[in-house]
Amino acid sequence: MGNTAPAENGNNTMKKKSSGLFPVSPYMVIPSRVGGFALYLKQGEEFVLYAERGVLFTDEHRERLTKLDVKHVYIKAEDYAFYNTYLHDNLLELLDDEIIPVRERARAWNDATVSLAKDAFDKKLPATMDKRQFIRIRKLINSSLRFLAREDSLRELARFIADGSELYRHGIGVMVMTISVLSSYVKDDSDLMVAVGMGALLHDIGKLELPDHLFSRRGDSLSMDEQGLIRSHPALGVGVCSSLPLPQETLQCILFHHECNDGTGYPSGAQGDMLPSYVKVLSLCNEYDNLTRGLHGRKKLTPFEALTRIKNRRGCFDKEMLARLIAILSKAKLT
Template identity: 70%
Template sequence: MGTTAAAENGDHTPTQPTGTLFKVSPYMVIPSRVGGFSLFLKQDHGYVLYAEKGELFTDEHKERLSRLGVEHLYVRAEDYRRYAAYLHDNLLELLNDESIPVRERARAWNDATVSLARKAFETSLPKNMDRRSFARIRALIANSLKFLARDDALRELSRFIAEGNELYRHGIGVMVLTVSVLATYVKDDADLLVAVGMGAMLHDIGKLELPAELFSRRRDTLSQAELDMVRSHPALGVGVCSSLPLPQETLQCILFHHERENGAGYPSGASGAMLPSYVKVVALCNEYDGLVRGGPGRKPLTPFEALTRIKSQRGAYDVDLLKRLIATLSRAELA
């Protein structure tokens, strides 16, 4: 505790940590939790060590930060992955704590989602994808906050993460792929990328309204009535999100993410020109991510196997968009 007391009294010599520092919220200091990272306070022209790596956070830490009026703490770049893991482990508690301002809870969601998106980006896409490509995704997540930084939206996000964590991670994976493919031909419409990115991320939220066991069984073991229930999840998802101020493009992506180019999809059987191209991208990336991720009775496929499976479904997907997905995955130049 000597370090924090010194920081409060101003009699600790500021020390400049080596490397890059990331700004984090003081609300992330949760009593009775151990941080696997060091925390620093900014003071004058340097930084003061506030909490040592491995130190147990206490109510005294929170009270001291409040007395100091601290708006930001700092984490070293080398500790950021441990901070992100801490944030994931405690995200539900943070989102559900209404004593924390909405802005700070939304910030916690943003940081955790950026971390998941980075992992999906590094796993799914070629190593030579440039930093600007991920910066686009980071900006999209930040811009989503103008729609999601609300109590009701954060409650739904909390439920999605708590009850459908794998669905949420799948949604992040689909969002990363969707935005990467859309960026090959949507150049100057950031609002559309944000709207479609949110739709990709939330596309399966309607599954929370149905018995979880429907989605833990192989499709060929479901009765017709159960299949009909499964096929209702896009409409249920729109119902869940209908009270939120989401763009129409977001709701369209949620509703139509199982439609197909040849009309063989659901819930409406819409086809071809009836479907906006961004909806077709979400549907395609949803299928690809689901295949490489695997599921009940389905082993994960390799990227090559997944693309071969998709190409075998003749007429189901827009040919040009499929070429764009393949080019994005291989980092090939588009004609």
């Protein structure tokens, strides 16, 4: 990477058309890291090569991009897999870097998480998750714990995770809220947080085993047999993950995320102290995300409307966990 000008390719500066390139924040250029992708700058309507693939990034490069007030650098679409690997490998360093604005860190976290979650929920892949996916998801969640516990992080993440009806987007939303609530009372137990985070992300993975149309209709329009199929998805989810060395807490999250504090949930009808506190948190955050995302043929509700609806369900949700959720949303200015 040159010190004062874009890289040269032979006698001329390389120029690219706008098609086939996607923008990323210049803050993603991490000093002392090698990018397995080329970087381009936009000059007018053309894209000029700035850094060759495999170049070592330095503090000087980040400072120069800042001084030039560069809003985006660009990467070839064909290099996205290399950038995605780079992002995952350096995510913890990115999230802990206070030089990077929280919004840009939230964007990086969302990009990394969406790529993993989308892969895990891809119906074209084998019916069971493989260990590679499991290890990558566990590593990502472990790297994210401190960042997700911050009020300002939750506020910025809400800009990226609020929309979309896909299962993986719902899983991401539930994971973020579940870890945020757990962080308010679970201290110094990263193993539990990671295990519950995995359960939250994957809680609906059993739905991949069922016809899509079941989940696009309101519950009151379904036959008894169709309702029975829907109620089977927690157990199916455990089956999808059966080949993985998942902690007990993760499996409990997948199996019991539709249980209620008053025993009216499924599949077991467990209630009260029979349910671990983290399952109660997940059940609550699952319902909150369902309502604010407008899933299952329902109108998308505001946070206030969703919390009001949840309060009206009386004994279904744990009062202490609901109070914690409300406090977290309030501090993050999301209500």
